[in-house]
Amino acid sequence: MSVFLQACRREPVECTPVWLMRQAGRYMPQYRALRERVPFLDLCRTPDLAAKVTVDAAREIGADAAILFSDILLLPGAMGAQVEFPEGGGPAIRNPVRTEADVASLLPFETGSLACVYEAIRLCKAGLGAGIPLIGFAGGPFTLASYLIEGGGSTDHLAARSFLYGNPSAWRALMEKLAAALSLHLRAQIEAGADAVMLFDSWAGALPPQEYRTQVLPHTRRVFESLPPGTPSIHFGTQLAGHLRDLAGCGASVVGVDHRIDLDAAWEALGPVAIQGNLDPAVLLADRQTIERHASEILSRAGGRPGHIFNLGHGVLPRTPVESVKFLVDFVREESRRRRTP
Numbered sequence: 152m153s154v155f156l157q158a159c160r161r162e163p164v165e166c167t168p169v170w171l172m173r174q175a176g177r178y179m180p181q182y183r184a185l186r187e188r189v190p191f192l193d194l195c196r197t198p199d200l201a202a203k204v205t206v207d208a209a210r211e212i213g214a215d216a217a218i219l220f221s222d223i224l225l226l227p228g229a230m231g232a233q234v235e236f237p238e239g240g241g242p243a244i245r246n247p248v249r250t251e252a253d254v255a256s257l258l259p260f261e262t263g264s265l266a267c268v269y270e271a272i273r274l275c276k277a278g279l280g281a282g283i284p285l286i287g288f289a290g291g292p293f294t295l296a297s298y299l300i301e302g303g304g305s306t307d308h309l310a311a312r313s314f315l316y317g318n319p320s321a322w323r324a325l326m327e328k329l330a331a332a333l334s335l336h337l338r339a340q341i342e343a344g345a346d347a348v349m350l351f352d353s354w355a356g357a358l359p360p361q362e363y364r365t366q367v368l369p370h371t372r373r374v375f376e377s378l379p380p381g382t383p384s385i386h387f388g389t390q391l392a393g394h395l396r397d398l399a400g401c402g403a404s405v406v407g408v409d410h411r412i413d414l415d416a417a418w419e420a421l422g423p424v425a426i427q428g429n430l431d432p433a434v435l436l437a438d439r440q441t442i443e444r445h446a447s448e449i450l451s452r453a454g455g456r457p458g459h460i461f462n463l464g465h466g467v468l469p470r471t472p473v474e475s476v477k478f479l480v481d482f483v484r485e486e487s488r489r490r491r492t493p
């Protein structure tokens with residue numbers, strides 16, 4: 152079995168598995184060249200192109216896992232949100248959710264509307280072979296709700312937070328609709344061949360822990376609990392230091408943490424789950440010595456305990472040199488193997 156899947160199960164491994172969020176993206180010249188010709192959403196919806204981007208990136212950097220090239224906003228799009236990715240700007244939703252009636256008019260998700268995603272997964276599996284596992288994914292319930300309500304990206308998530316406080320029954324209905332859709336979407340990805348699935352609830356840290364615990368986490372937990380038993384699953388979010396004790400019970404086998412917390416402190420708060428993280432993506436803009444020093448520190452904080460998957464605290468930044476990414480992947484593999492050799 153691959154070191155990535157072994158680590159998801161907290162089994163001892165010969166070296167620490169490493170992959171990077173956004174490992175296929177704008178830091179790669181071939182990706183930028185492809186994007187000159189193909190708009191982002193078309194790329195996500197064209198199975199052979201999405202699969203090629205996924206497989207080529209994982210192979211080029213030598214990652215221990217591939218993540219499907221897609222986006223979390225495809226699912227709200229399949230539920231009636233008019234999602235756009237204007238060139239050079241963040242995503243926008245033209246018909247944001249602002250009332251209880253807007254929640255009611257979101258369509259129930261049918262997997263047939265994202266058949267292109269599952270086809271891309273089948274093509275990825277054929278291209279990757281048995282050696283490199285594939286991670287499928289979706290957005291977490293809070294992050295999807297935030298995009299739907301805000302109508303796009305937000306730094307404070309104020310519209311989403313005030314919707315939660317001001318319309319508790321509509322919020323609950325929205326969470327239930329999203330959780331049902333997420334469960335179907337992730338299960339369809341697993342059926343198509345995804346070896347593991349990941350929920351990106353990137354902005355859940357915007358909520359007070361009490362609200363997160365009562366208004367979001369039960370829905371997240373229901374999604375993870377609906378997956379086929381034994382399927383490795385990852386929950387990721389940023390700025391969740393105050394939420395870790397709650398996240399320990401989210402039902403995922405792995406919790407991904409960002410770079411705003413020490414890995415060992417996070418692991419202590421989480422208890423017996425696997426952990427993924429957590430190098431600051433900005434470190435990859437520095438020289439090799441600096442990359443080595445910071446990657447070593449994370450390996451030290453993991454302390455050789457089974458169940459660590461090396462990753463960044465968030466996605467690879469577009470300015471990152473490809474050579475630095477490859478250097479990091481090789482370094483983590485060799486250094487973690489060296490540390491395990493008596």
Ligand code: CP3
Pocket residue numbers: 171172173174175176177186191218219220221222223224240241242288294304351353466
């Ligand atoms: O990790 C991966 O490489 C897998 C593919 C993936 C993408 N987006 C590709 C993408 C994944 C897992 C996502 C998740 C995603 N998408 C999140 C949660 C994770 C996170 O980054 O916090 C969010 C919030 C989105 C929504 C989204 N998509 C935003 C805010 C943006 C614009 C910001 C940006 O980086 O440009 C996107 C676009 C996007 N998604 C790109 C990629 C490679 C860049 C598109 C381009 O080519 O211009």
